[in-house]
């Protein structure tokens with residue numbers, strides 16, 4: 262338990278202070294693509310300098326350390342309650358040490374718990390598999406600015422001329438990009454879910470953010486759509502921070518789940534450039550680090 | 556894109572010479588102020604600091620006390636549009652020349668900038684560490700008891716604090732321009 266807590270604390274520290282490589286690589290390409298001596302180039306250069314500095318100082322990349330989302334995948338019979346207890350301790354400790362900002366507020370009284378602990382925070386998603394060898398723990402820190410520009414469409418949507426087909430989904434996703442401009446600290450990454458009910462659709466759209474930016478969607482149709490969305494968004498001229506420029510999106514990841522005949526949701530979760538996602542594989546008891554992910 | 560070095564206090568002439576898209580670096584004194592301060596001023600309150608010719612920064616910094624001295628650990632901009640109902644009035648009341656934030660503001664603030672000779676500067680959102688490095692000293696704080704640390708008015712000494720002019724004192728707004736152009740571009744690509 263003590264080993265598990267310490268390992269989770271290190272996972273939180275890394276997630277808050279060090280960007281994942283796959284995102285860093287795309288940001289470097291983005292900087293090369295922008296015209297020199299423009300505000301877009303200035304924004305991306307500042308972003309790069311910030312990433313370097315945060316890593317060097319072991320301090321949060323952005324002061325909004327966001328919602329704390331744990332995704333835990335382990336063997337059948339794993340003890341979820343013990344994991345949750347250790348994770349809560351690690352979160353409180355990380356908050357005390359300044360890896361996390363005090364970010365859990367009572368929605369009625371406005372009082373900040375000061376520890377990041379409270380009803381609904383942090384968030385846990387558990388899955389199991391019969392053949393899982395160790396405990397795969399992934400963590401996403403998702404800031405409030407970008408969370409606020411997430412949006413859910415119910416198709417058909419006559420405002421944007423979107424029908425219940427992939428073309429309609431494309432319209433919805435691109436509308437989300439247009440509406441998010443200047444907010445949510447772009448260039449960003451979209452996690453999208455087609456289908457589900459209102460709650461599962463949003464949850465699944467966030468899970469898409471666990472995918473690396475350079476992976477491929479197993480569905481060729483969706484893979485093509487993901488690439489096309491990024492290419493099209495980057496022709497809109499919105500640019501980093503909405504200053505204008507060539508880099509509006511760094512990636513788009515789309516998943517599908519079944520829906521009811523009566524419903525057709527397209528849910529878009531927007532992740533800011535400060536894409537904090539890290540993972541670790543632990544021994545089944547959580548005490549030993551097997552390897553780091555991302 | 557032009558790079559302008561601004562030294563506080565800033566004159567109206569200097570502000571009027573700035574245009575949307577210019578890059579500026581501020582050296583001197585900056586005060587933070589966000590939701591609570593704007594509402595407080597709107598309700599008739601007054602602050603124990605003189606900000607004439609000065610800079611208001613929409614920011615809730617992370618401050619810690621080290622050896623009896625406040626030190627700034629992170630200081631990125633917060634979303635400005637929440638202050639839209641109050642901003643023009645606050646610009647006039649405090650005699651501000653610069654407002655810094657992120658995400659841009661609306662028509663009312665734009666009109667206020669034009670009338671009173673003020674600009675809106677956009678700092679790079681999320682760049683908490685780079686911006687904190689530009690803060691050389693925390694000179695003081697007011698309203699700490701009343702509003703709590705993130706909402707208090709912190710007086711910061713900054714050096715070459717980098718921003719982009721996204722709303723100037725001539726009615727120009729980069730946010731409006733980019734929105735119109737991107738809407739047009741998307742219509743063609745749909």
Ligand code: SF4
Pocket residue numbers: 323324325326327403404405406407408445446533534535631680681682
């Ligand atoms: S949207 Fe992201 S980068 Fe911007 S302030 Fe929030 S967490 Fe930071």
